[in-house]
Amino acid sequence: MERVVGTTVCGLRGPIINQGCNIQQIVVDTVLNAAKVEGFLIEDRDIVTITESIVARAQGNYATIDHIATDIKAKFDAETVGVIFPILSRNRFAVCLRGIAKGIKQVVLMLNYPSDEVGNHLVDLDKLDEKGINPWTDVLTEAEFRRHFGYIKHPFTGIDYIEYYRNLIESEGATCQIIFSNHPKTILNYTNQVLTCDIHSRFRTKRILKNNGAEKVYGLDEILTESINGSGCNEKYGLLGSNKATEERVKLFPNNCQPIVDGIQAEIKAQTGKTVEVMVYGDGAFKDPVGKIWELADPVVSPAYTAGLDGTPNEVKLKYLADNNFSHLCGEDQKLAISEYIQNKCEDLVGSMEAQGTTPRRLTDLIGSLSDLTSGSGDKGTPIVYIKGYFDNYTK
Numbered sequence: 001m002e003r004v005v006g007t008t009v010c011g012l013r014g015p016i017i018n019q020g021c022n023i024q025q026i027v028v029d030t031v032l033n034a035a036k037v038e039g040f041l042i043e044d045r046d047i048v049t050i051t052e053s054i055v056a057r058a059q060g061n062y063a064t065i066d067h068i069a070t071d072i073k074a075k076f077d078a079e080t081v082g083v084i085f086p087i088l089s090r091n092r093f094a095v096c097l098r099g100i101a102k103g104i105k106q107v108v109l110m111l112n113y114p115s116d117e118v119g120n121h122l123v124d125l126d127k128l129d130e131k132g133i134n135p136w137t138d139v140l141t142e143a144e145f146r147r148h149f150g151y152i153k154h155p156f157t158g159i160d161y162i163e164y165y166r167n168l169i170e171s172e173g174a175t176c177q178i179i180f181s182n183h184p185k186t187i188l189n190y191t192n193q194v195l196t197c198d199i200h201s202r203f204r205t206k207r208i209l210k211n212n213g214a215e216k217v218y219g220l221d222e223i224l225t226e227s228i229n230g231s232g233c234n235e236k237y238g239l240l241g242s243n244k245a246t247e248e249r250v251k252l253f254p255n256n257c258q259p260i261v262d263g264i265q266a267e268i269k270a271q272t273g274k275t276v277e278v279m280v281y282g283d284g285a286f287k288d289p290v291g292k293i294w295e296l297a298d299p300v301v302s303p304a305y306t307a308g309l310d311g312t313p314n315e316v317k318l319k320y321l322a323d324n325n326f327s328h329l330c331g332e333d334q335k336l337a338i339s340e341y342i343q344n345k346c347e348d349l350v351g352s353m354e355a356q357g358t359t360p361r362r363l364t365d366l367i368g369s370l371s372d373l374t375s376g377s378g379d380k381g382t383p384i385v386y387i388k389g390y391f392d393n394y395t396k
Contacts, residue, residue, distance in 0.1 A: 003396070007389045010034070011374050011382025019060035023050070024263045026058075030384050032271065040388065042272045045308065047387040048264060049371040052282040052303065053243070054383045055254035061232035063224055064249045065172075068099025068239070070228050072195070075218050080106040082187035085205065086197035088120040088154065088161040091244045092297050093197070094168060096220070100195065101172040108190040109165060113140070113180045117198050119293040122161065122180075123149045140180040156291055184208040195220070199240055199299055221299065224252065240299040241282060254280065257304030265306050279305035284369030285361070301368035309363050 014030040017023065027050055035042050072081075081104045086093050088111075101107055113135050114128055115121040123145075128135060131148045140148070142162065153160050162178060169176040179186070184205045187194055192215040196205045202219045209217045220239040227233045234241070234252045241253030261278040268276050282298035302309075325341065326334050371385040389396075 005389070006392055007387065009370060009374050009388075010038070010040075010386045011380060012384040012386055013381050014054075014384050017054040017057045017383070019057065021058045023055055023058040024260055024267070027264050027384055028267045028271070031268065031386060034386065040386075042268065042274050042276065043388065044275050045391045046274070046276045047309070047367060047390055048268070048276055048278045049281050049367060049385045049387065050261075050264075050278070051371075051375055051383040052241070052254050052257075052280050052298070053251065055257060055260060055280055056232075056251050059232070059254055061234070061252045061254055062245055062249050063228070063231040063233070063242075063252060065095060065099035065102055067228045067231035068096060068223065068250075069102035069172075071223050072100055072103030075223070076104065076193050076195070076216060078191060078193040078216075080104075080108060080191040080193070082108045082110060082191045082194040084110040084184065084187050084194060084196050084198075085112055085117060085201075086165075087116045087118050087199070087297060088122070088159075088165075089297065090157065090159065090164075092242070094164070095244045095247070095250050096197075096239050096242060097165060097168050098172055101169040101174040101176075104174050106175045107169050107177070108187065109169065109176060109178045110187050111162070111165075111178065111180050112182055113145075115292070117201060118295070118297050119287065119291070120154060120161075121292065123152055135182055139183075139186055142178040142180075145180055156293075185212045188212055188214060192216070194218075195223075199297065237299045241297075253282070253298065254303065261304050261306050275308075277306045277308040279309055279364055279367065281364075281368035281371045284372030285365045286369050286373075295369075295372070302364040305364050309367065312362055313366070 012030050012034045014026060015021075017026065027048065031042070031048055034040075083097070083100060083104075086097065086109075111122065114123045114125050127149060133140070133148065145162070151160050151163070166176050166178060177190070179190070181187075184196070185208055188209070192213065194209055194214055194217050196202055196209065196217065196219050198205055198219075202221060206217050206219060221237050223238045224231065224233045225235055225238045232252050234255055237253050239250070239252070242250040245251045257280045261280060264278045265276060268274065279302045281302050283296045283301065285294075285296045285301050287294045367387065367390065370387070374385050375382050
């Protein structure tokens with residue numbers, strides 16, 4: 001019988017993961033048990049994805065605001081430090097900001113506007129137009145921002161992030177000055193020691209600051225790259241990818257994930273004879289059309305994945321073939337012609353008209369987004385995702 005279902009995605013319920021848990025064995029057991037209970041077959045090129053959160057929890061990769069403050073003090077020796085381009089997030093940045101402020105006497109906080117790097121808006125772009133303000137040229141003080149726009153609360157969280165971040169900084173005993181600019185070198189009018197908190201633009205920001213005379217420049221990816229007084233750390237990403245655990249502690253992005261995904265693949269192969277692909281995923285890479293928030297606040301979608309997930313899709317557009325190459329056919333004849341075309345398609349379709357409109361993103365970014373949307377960030381309790389048929393096409 002002909003298959004009538006393509007890709008299927010299942011969120012798998014596993015146990016609560018805590019420090020010291022054998023994450024590799026838990027994932028293998030969860031997958032095998034789900035296959036038995038739900039009655040699906042484990043097949044070659046199925047995909048198992050695991051949220052980065054449970055990997056980091058199993059590793060016990062946590063740090064406190066005191067650990068952050070200690071590292072900040074060690075890296076900066078000026079009384080006034082610029083803290084620039086943070087995202088507006090209680091979950092992602094607020095606890096980090098407390099630790100940063102605890103290690104500094106005077107903070108000049110420079111915020112992007114009208115929105116942060118991932119799309120959280122301080123003010124609507126239309127409001128800037130009304131006031132005749134150009135965010136690419138104009139630098140605003142906090143008083144000027146308030147005079148133009150007043151007190152604006154984030155539509156999703158109900159937080160005025162300007163006031164919220166000021167209060168967090170001052171609660172740790174630091175003084176706070178807030179300015180608004182999209183130019184990294186603006187901060188050098190206030191201090192020549194800078195902590196840049198942007199994620200995907202951090203390398204450019206650091207380069208601009210260093211080329212314009214900054215004395216010391218660090219990014220969040222250089223804070224807690226090694227253990228501080230027994231803390232967790234992340235050698236590659238530092239504080240990037242961290243999440244709030246408690247009011248005093250953050251969970252860091254997981255370390256050394258490659259042996260975990262390779263080990264899960266090997267164990268499932270040993271028990272089933274099938275080679276599945278495995279990846280650890282964080283935030284998906286997609287943008288919310290209403291809130292205009294780009295979801296990717298992690299430094300990468302996937303910190304580790306098995307070799308079969310490297311690369312990008314190599315697909316043709318079915319509707320293009322139906323409307324162009326084989327528009328003169330219909331019914332079974334058209335189906336057979338399209339199937340034959342797919343079976344004999346080139347191995348590299350870059351630039352081909354038949355591939356236009358297909359998604360040229362990396363497999364790990366696509367699958368990570370699919371997994372993130374499946375597992376959610378709330379109480380679904382499915383931190384492991386099982387995907388079947390992802391590599392199938394119309395002919396399979």
